[in-house]
Each structure stands twice: as structure tokens, then as C-alpha cells.
Amino acid sequence: MFLQQLLNGLTAGSVYALIALGYTMIYGILGLINFAQGEIYMCGAFVAVLLLGTGQVNFYLAFAGGMAAAALLGVVLERVAFRPLRGSHPLVPLISAIGASIFLQSLALLLFGPNDRPFPIQFNFSTITIAGLPLSSLQGAILAAALGFMGLLVVFVRYTRYGKAIVACALDRDTARLMGVNVDRMVALTFFIGSALSGAAGIMMAIYYNATYPRMGLLPGLKAFSAAILGGVGSIPGAILGGLLLGVAESLGAAYVSSGYKDAIAFAILILVLLFRPQGILKGRGD
Amino acid sequence: MSAYFLHLAILGGIYIILAISLNLIIGYAGQVSLGHAAFYGIGAYVSALTSLNWQFPFPLAALSAMLFTGGCGLALGLPTLRLKEDYLAIVTLGFGVIVDLVFLNLEITGGPDGLAGIPPPSVLGLSFRPPPLYLLLTLLAVLFTLGLTYRLVHSYHGRALKAIRDHEVTAQVMGINTPSYKVAIFTLAAALAGLAGSLYAHYITFINPESFGLHTSILILCMVVVGGMGSIAGAVVGALALTMLPEMLRQFHAYQDLIYGALLVGLLIWRPEGLLGRGKLSLKFLSRE
Numbered sequence: 001m002f003l004q005q006l007l008n009g010l011t012a013g014s015v016y017a018l019i020a021l022g023y024t025m026i027y028g029i030l031g032l033i034n035f036a037q038g039e040i041y042m043c044g045a046f047v048a049v050l051l052l053g054t055g056q057v058n059f060y061l062a063f064a065g066g067m068a069a070a071a072l073l074g075v076v077l078e079r080v081a082f083r084p085l086r087g088s089h090p091l092v093p094l095i096s097a098i099g100a101s102i103f104l105q106s107l108a109l110l111l112f113g114p115n116d117r118p119f120p121i122q123f124n125f126s127t128i129t130i131a132g133l134p135l136s137s138l139q140g141a142i143l144a145a146a147l148g149f150m151g152l153l154v155v156f157v158r159y160t161r162y163g164k165a166i167v168a169c170a171l172d173r174d175t176a177r178l179m180g181v182n183v184d185r186m187v188a189l190t191f192f193i194g195s196a197l198s199g200a201a202g203i204m205m206a207i208y209y210n211a212t213y214p215r216m217g218l219l220p221g222l223k224a225f226s227a228a229i230l231g232g233v234g235s236i237p238g239a240i241l242g243g244l245l246l247g248v249a250e251s252l253g254a255a256y257v258s259s260g261y262k263d264a265i266a267f268a269i270l271i272l273v274l275l276f277r278p279q280g281i282l283k284g285r286g287d
Numbered sequence: 288m289s290a291y292f293l294h295l296a297i298l299g300g301i302y303i304i305l306a307i308s309l310n311l312i313i314g315y316a317g318q319v320s321l322g323h324a325a326f327y328g329i330g331a332y333v334s335a336l337t338s339l340n341w342q343f344p345f346p347l348a349a350l351s352a353m354l355f356t357g358g359c360g361l362a363l364g365l366p367t368l369r370l371k372e373d374y375l376a377i378v379t380l381g382f383g384v385i386v387d388l389v390f391l392n393l394e395i396t397g398g399p400d401g402l403a404g405i406p407p408p409s410v411l412g413l414s415f416r417p418p419p420l421y422l423l424l425t426l427l428a429v430l431f432t433l434g435l436t437y438r439l440v441h442s443y444h445g446r447a448l449k450a451i452r453d454h455e456v457t458a459q460v461m462g463i464n465t466p467s468y469k470v471a472i473f474t475l476a477a478a479l480a481g482l483a484g485s486l487y488a489h490y491i492t493f494i495n496p497e498s499f500g501l502h503t504s505i506l507i508l509c510m511v512v513v514g515g516m517g518s519i520a521g522a523v524v525g526a527l528a529l530t531m532l533p534e535m536l537r538q539f540h541a542y543q544d545l546i547y548g549a550l551l552v553g554l555l556i557w558r559p560e561g562l563l564g565r566g567k568l569s570l571k572f573l574s575r576e
Contacts, residue, residue, distance in 0.1 A: 033376070080552070081552050081556075084556045085555060085556065085559055088559035088560070089516060089559070089560075091313065091319060091508075091512055091516065092512060092555055092559045093555075095508065095509055095512040095513070095555060096552050096555045096556070098505055098508075098509065098551070099509075099547075099548045099549070099550075099551030099552040099555070101548070102544055102547060102548035103544075103545055103547075103548030103549050103551075103552065104548075105544070105548075106542075106543075106545040106547075106548065107545055109544075110541055110542070110545065222380065222501075225377065225380075226377055226380075226381065229374060229377045258392075260388070260391070260392040261388055261392060263384060263388060264384060264388040267380075267381030267382075267384050267385055268385060270377065270378075270381050271367075271378050271382070274367075274370060274374050274378055275367070
């Protein structure tokens with residue numbers, strides 16, 4: 001029971017972590033909380049579901065298509081809703097992001113209707129028992145995929161020219177510009193990567209819960225945002241740790257405390273952590 | 288005046304109080320709150336419960352709502368206001384979500400069904416149930432809020448708050464006790480939101496958690512930013528604009544939210560400082576400076 005809840009928590013947490021990475025990267029480079037991240041997550045899921053619905057695309061292609069659409073949406077959002085507002089009061093882009101989020105949610109509502117859409121293909125996932133612990137291979141696949149994406153991101157940021165340029169921009173935009181880094185392009189790249197990861201998270205959750213709907217991004221978005229702050233905003237390992245912790249805490253809380261307060265537990269823990277460690281668990285910016 | 292217009296005017300008045308109180312936190316103390324609707328909701332529930340269970344008359348119910356929400360603001364503000372902007376944003380967001388779930392899960396608040404049959408205010412036998420009279424009551428509350436904030440903002444304490452907003456460290460060096468100022472303004476703003484909640488509860492006479500969720504917090508925040516942070520007149524204009532806008536868009540039915548979101552983004556790109564940014568339309572002639 002305990003281990004099962006732990007596993008459920010890790011699965012949800014790995015998805016929170018993927019979205020949190022988008023938040024934390026964008027926050028690291030622009031100091032902006034992108035409230036529309038949840039809608040990017042929703043967009044990825046919808047595009048993948050629609051592509052699969054045509055019946056002519058295989059699963060991997062649809063997955064890539066969903067991620068690409070989410071990434072594109074992120075870049076367009078940055079160009080339209082955030083870039084013109086750079087340099088204004090930090091709350092202004094936040095409200096602009098909220099506006100974009102309302103817009104995208106109602107657009108999805110218009111295009112796809114309010115009802116849940118099941119995931120078009122069924123997977124034959126079996127439950128395997130490892131050391132007395134029942135592990136659904138779906139959960140295993142989600143965990144593995146999420147961890148894989150995170151690994152790729154860490155390698156990208158640490159060891160490639162573009163990754164290092166993003167870190168440079170996060171540390172100091174002006175100095176990076178003086179060093180010949182094209183800051184605007186790096187910001188766009190950050191949105192591209194962060195949004196692609198959120199899109200992937202959306203597709204995985206659409207499979208996990210077998211439901212895609214216009215408001216699906218709201219709560220995961222909020223929780224991922226909390227996860228990013230919990231881990232130490234701007235820190236990539238922090239976002240991963242924060243996401244996993246939040247997922248586990250929520251799952252255990254729902255099982256042992258009260259399921260009615262499931263969503264409250266995540267936030268209560270967040271508030272407590274912030275009170276005692278205001279800089280987040282792993283302090284960091286632009287790591 | 289048609290009944291519909293009266294209804295909108297009363298709601299607009301309630302939102303003006305909310306926007307002004309949030310503006311105190313954002314525009315004057317420079318702090319971000321994403322959970323203002325929680326205080327609004329607490330005020331509404333306290334006012335409703337005291338008048339339903341203990342037959343408190345409206346003024347007493349409203350007063351207890353203000354005191355209680357003020358106390359909640361104090362309790363939340365004391366430990367959290369030392370956090371930086373973004374962290375405070377998430378703490379208040381979390382507070383909003385938690386309060387919403389508490390309303391939903393407690394027995395005394397009626398859970399998802401909420402509370403019905405809240406008595407309309409009556410003072411000395413005069414019932415304020417007819418909308419024109421209720422509008423009068425709302426306007427009185429709006430005037431009270433306006434007067435209070437106006438006097439506050441243009442006092443020694445108001446200048447201290449602005450100093451904190453503009454540069455906290457400098458303000459500290461000048462001998463301003465920044466933590467206590469922030470907590471005090473947060474408490475006051477919470478109490479005013481409680482007043483708005485009380486007005487709402489006794490007007491609609493039925494409340495449930497839906498009215499006080501994240502959606503409402505964000506709406507109030509939008510009012511402040513659209514109107515112009517740090518401007519009282521801006522908060523009033525923002526509140527009225529965002530109360531009326533959905534009504535004007537009603538003819539577009541399904542496209543209502545779509546246009547609303549697009550307008551919000553467009554407005555901010557056009558005027559990032561809000562409709563009435565700092566000092567654009569000031570009421571300087573009213574102040575004694």
C-alpha cells in the first residue's frame with residue numbers, strides 16, 4: 001500500500017517535474033512566471049490525440065507532433081505576449097500570461113468541446129511485480145520517459161554551446177549579450193525546449209488518466225509552478241526534485257490524511273518549506 | 288435604471304473595494320498576492336454564518352467579517368511577508384487553494400452546496416433588500432474604502448509604504464520598519480476584502496465556494512493591473528472595466544472568454560502601465576500635500 005502510493009506519487013511527480021522544468025527555465029532566463037504553461041501542456045496532449053485520431057500516424061510520430069506543436073505554441077506566445085512587455089513591472093507579463101491562458105483555454109473549448117476525450121489507442125500494459133512491489137508498466141514507462149527527457153535536458157544545458165548560452169543569459173542577460181550571445185534567440189530557444197517538455201508531460205498524463213480536456217492544464221500547471229519554487233526557482237535539479245517531492249507528498253497525503261484535501265496538501269507543504277527555507281530546497285539560479 | 292444595471296453597479300462596487308484593497312498590497316507595498324479571493328470568501332462566510340447562526344445584524348456581521356479576515360491576513364502575513372515577491376505570490380496562491388478546499392470540505396460551510404438564505408441587511412427596521420437601497424449601501428462602503436485608502440496613501444505611512452515599494456533597503460536605511468508596515472497593510476487589505484465579502488453574501492443571499500476560487504483572485508489582480516498599479520483611480524476604473532467587459536461581450540456568446548483573454552494581452556502590450564498608470568490621472572487637488 002505505502003509503496004504503491006509512493007509509486008503513484010513518483011509517476012505524477014515526474015510529470016510535474018517535466019512541467020516545472022519549463023517554468024524554472026523560463027523563470028531563470030526572464031524572471032517571468034509563465035502562467036500559460038498549463039495550456040501548453042494541454043496543447044501537446046490535444047495535438048497528439050488528434051494526430052492519432054486520424055489513424056494514419058503511429059504513436060511515436062504523434063508524440064513528437066504533440067511536442068512540436070507545444071514547442072511552437074511556446075515560441076509564438078513568447079513573441080506575441082511576452083517580448084513586447086520585457087522591461088515593464090514583473091506583474092505585467094504575469095497578467096499577460098494569464099490573458100493568454102484564458103484565451104487558449106477558451107480556444108480549446110471552442111475547437112474541441114467541453115467533454116473528455118479518451119486516448120485513441122489502448123496500450124496493453126501489464127503489471128509486473130518487482131520485489132513484491134506491483135509496478136504497472138505504464139507507470140514504469142512514464143517514469144522512464146520523464147527521467148529520460150530530464151537527462152537529455154541536463155546534458156544539453158551542461159555540455160552544448162546553446163545550453164551554455166542559455167545559462168549565460170540566465171546569469172546575466174547584458175553580459176551574455178556583450179559576449180556575443182543572441183539573447184532573443186536564446187529566450188526563444190528556452191521557450192521552445194520548456195514548452196516541448198510540457199507538451200510531452202501533457203501527452204503522458206493524457207495516456208495515464210485516459211482523458212484530454214480544455215482545462216486539464218490548470219492544476220498540473222499550478223502544482224508544477226509550486227514544484228519549481230519548492231526546488232529553488234531557476235535550478236534544474238531543484239525543479240526535478242521539487243516535482244517528485246510534491247507528487248509523492250500529495251499521493252501519500254491523499255492516502256493517509258484526507259483525499260478531499262489532496263490538492264491542499266501539496267500547497268500546505270509548499271508553504272511550510274518556504275517558511276523554513278525561503279530560497280527553496282536547492283538554492284540556485286540558472287544552474 | 289434597469290434592474291440589470293443596478294445589479295452590475297452593485298457588483299462593480301464590491302469589485303472596486305476588492306481592487307482597491309489588493310492595490311494597497313501590490314501598488315503601495317509592492318507585494319504580490321494571488322489569493323485575495325480567499326479573504327473575500329472568508330469575509331462572506333463569516334458574515335453569513337454569524338447572521339445565520341447567531342442572528343447578528345448586518346453591521347455587526349460585517350464588522351466581525353472584517354475583524355476575522357483581518358486576523359487571517361495578520362496570521363498569514365506575519366510569517367510570510369519576509370519572503371520575496373515571487374515566493375509570496377506562490378504562498379498566497381497556495382493559501383487561496385487551501386481556503387477554497389476548506390470551504391468545500393467543512394461541514395459548517397455547507398460544503399459544495401454553500402449557504403443559502405442569508406438575510407439581507409436591515410438597519411433599524413429599514414430593509415436594504417431593494418436593489419437601489421443596496422446600491423446605496425455599497426456606495427457607502429466604497430466611499431469608506433476610498434476615503435480610508437486615500438487618507439492612508441497620502442499620509443506619512445503612505446509615503447513610507449511607497450518607499451518600501453520603490454526600494455526596500457533604502458526604506459530600511461531611512462528608519463522605516465518595513466516588516467511591520469508590510470504586515471499592517473496586508474492585514475488592512477484583508478479586512479477590506481472581508482467587507483466586500485460581507486456585502487456580497489448579504490446581497491446575493493447565497494454563497495458557495497465557486498465564487499471565491501483562484502478565478503476570482505486572478506480577476507481582482509487583473510483589475511488592479513489593467514487599471515494601473517499604485518493608482519486608486521486606476522483600481523476603480525479597472526474594476527468597473529472588467530465588471531462591464533464580460534457583459535458587453537455577452538452578445539458574442541461562445542467567443543466571450545476568447546475575446547476577453549485577447550483583449551487583456553492586447554491592452555497590456557498597448558499600455559503596460561495599465562489604463563491609469565502611476566500619476567496619469569491624479570486627484571492631487573484633493574490632497575493636502
